[in-house]
Amino acid sequence: MYHMGLSPPIGAAPEEVRALLAPIRNDFTIALHAADNAFAVGAIIRVAHSFLAREIVIIGDAPYYEKASMGMEKYETLVRVADDEAFLAHVEGRPLWAVEKDHATTDLYSVPSFPPNVVLLFGSERFGVPESLIARAQAVIGIPIYGVNHSLPLAIAAGIVMSEWARRKYASGALL
Numbered sequence: 001m002y003h004m005g006l007s008p009p010i011g012a013a014p015e016e017v018r019a020l021l022a023p024i025r026n027d028f029t030i031a032l033h034a035a036d037n038a039f040a041v042g043a044i045i046r047v048a049h050s051f052l053a054r055e056i057v058i059i060g061d062a063p064y065y066e067k068a069s070m071g072m073e074k075y076e077t078l079v080r081v082a083d084d085e086a087f088l089a090h091v092e093g094r095p096l097w098a099v100e101k102d103h104a105t106t107d108l109y110s111v112p113s114f115p116p117n118v119v120l121l122f123g124s125e126r127f128g129v130p131e132s133l134i135a136r137a138q139a140v141i142g143i144p145i146y147g148v149n150h151s152l153p154l155a156i157a158a159g160i161v162m163s164e165w166a167r168r169k170y171a172s173g174a175l176l
């Protein structure tokens, strides 16, 4: 048994597709801090749609390329917040996990489970997640890597974490 995505009715309006997806949407949120790579932001929107994230929160005014998002923003809840304080207010009450290798308190594959409603915060390509937000996170997750390069591209890192979230759901037997 496998689940490989839905086929929305041809010609359905975005609101119809969103309504179709609402009951099967997952509870994790993707947050991007000061993302400085419009292609990465677009790709993450596309991938977050594929994994049916609850929200994509963009801290700052990062643009995204629609060629990379493939128009998937139409079906997603994109929340833009001006700064870190507005971000923390927006996600208050939800577990905040930073994804950042240098400050990792654990690695992605050793995490026993993702908490309900977790907010997964990623940093910019140049500066990573700022220490001020690392300090506010309940966990800091590192993705094991083996080469001499210091880190993964932002969009790849976000894809790996979403895939690991989905792998665990899938392994539990939940198809949707």
Ligand SMILES: C[S@@+](CC[C@H](N)C(=O)[O-])C[C@H]1O[C@@H](n2cnc3c(N)ncnc32)[C@H](O)[C@@H]1O
Residues within 6 Å of the ligand: 099, 100, 101, 102, 121, 122, 123, 124, 125, 126, 127, 128, 129, 141, 142, 143, 144, 145, 150, 151, 152, 153, 154, 155, 157, 158
């Ligand atoms: C290109 S990295 C930024 C690295 C930054 N230049 C630094 O040295 O801190 C962009 C973002 O992708 C994520 N990332 C990349 N590689 C990662 C890894 N191995 N483990 C955890 N997060 C990673 C983090 O969220 C990071 O902030």
